[in-house]
Amino acid sequence: MILNNLGSSLKESLRKLARSNKIDKRTAEELVKDIQRALLQADINVKLVMKLSNNIKKKAIKEEVIEGFDAREHISRVVYEELANILGRGIDLELKGQTIMMVGLQGSGKTTTTAKLAKYFQRKGLMPVVICADTFRPGAYEQLSQLCNANSIPFYGEKGNKDAVEIVKNGLKEKKEYDVKIIDTTGRHALEKELIAEMEDIDKALDPEHKFLVMDAAIGQEAEEQARAFGESIGITGVIITKLDGTAKGGGALSAVSETDSGIAFIGTGEKVDDIERFDPEGFISRLVGMGDLKALMERVEESITPEDMGVEEVLKGKFTLKEMYKQFQAINKIGPLKQVIQMIPFGGFGVDITDKDYNMTKNKLERYKVIMNSMTDFELENPSVLNGSRIRRVAVGSGSDTNEVKELIRYYRMMKKALGALKGGKITGMPKNLMKMFGRQV
């Protein structure tokens, strides 16, 4: 998917830049060409690519490289800002009672995503109910009610009733006690007048807090027209891109976001109800340009393992010793597919692009680190700063490793501690501190 392909080519282009303090015109032009190729291959809209590359070129050459940063960091920031302009800011989705209307063409993944969203809210401790307002597609009622039954999601529908607006009104009355109401609507094969008219009627009857446009990652360039049509008729508060697990490049759908006055709310990454992720453009782009995405990791971690597993309470109190890190290493295995998790961590010395070979190495590394920590005393685990040369030598011998590896572990620990410190202070994007500074953030 786009994340992998576009990500690795962007990273490759950026890697070509020497670690110098100057960017000459020719280097900038070559880089922009590489980036253009990567974006076009990912199916990003041509107009957007041209606009973006012009801006990158202008800014990369014109703007001074900020003191203390090298050319690569400078250009990363410019690329980051320009991509952020396309993808929009992330959308706020408050965890409270609300009504959400799902729209999109037939086959885009509306019904599946409706169930996924309900599940998402359940995981967050809310009580969602799903209402089936698709009266057009044969079997729509059965599909959604079965999906809901199989996943313990409360459901409302009226089999045989062709009046979608009436069903929605009845459903809202009948299911008053639920806090999040998610309405799955009809789709068509193409944009048709009837479809738009029905969406407008439901929109009026519902007055929903959110209107999510569901788009298939494989859609390509017609995404733009679709997004514009839905945007103009009912207004879109967020886009959900589905099937990003497949081979689709996703660039069409991504480009279409700039046609709606919104951003990407979620991405769908599989057929199962749990295969949905909240989308965070900052994190996404950070990953594209080769920085880790600690925020997405944190969200995942929050959902799949208990706070005790991660020693969250201690960390929030400002306590993060090797003991807490040890706990976290053990917990990481529980969040499984480790590979996915690791890709989101700014793993510093571990390298950002993870191939299967690297991944095994990294997994082994975590195991090695655990062995090393097992050779430390409780006092050392609780007070890592006491680990001086002689202690390090003792630990190295005791764990059958060498002092460099022990030092590497300590460096990793310090990096994590720093990252968690930033987390405590509020926003975290997984960006190194100096980059956050470049993006004008308070650090």
Ligand SMILES: Nc1nc2c(ncn2[C@@H]2O[C@H](COP(=O)(O)OP(=O)(O)O)[C@@H](O)[C@H]2O)c(=O)[nH]1
């Ligand atoms: N691989 C994959 N398949 C998906 C995803 N979302 C939906 N689908 C599949 O896409 C097909 C159409 O989905 P459906 O929800 O019925 O689309 P609707 O017509 O818009 O309601 C179904 O076979 C789903 O299983 C996704 O994120 N990944």
Ligand SMILES: [Mg+2]
């Ligand atoms: Mg459907």
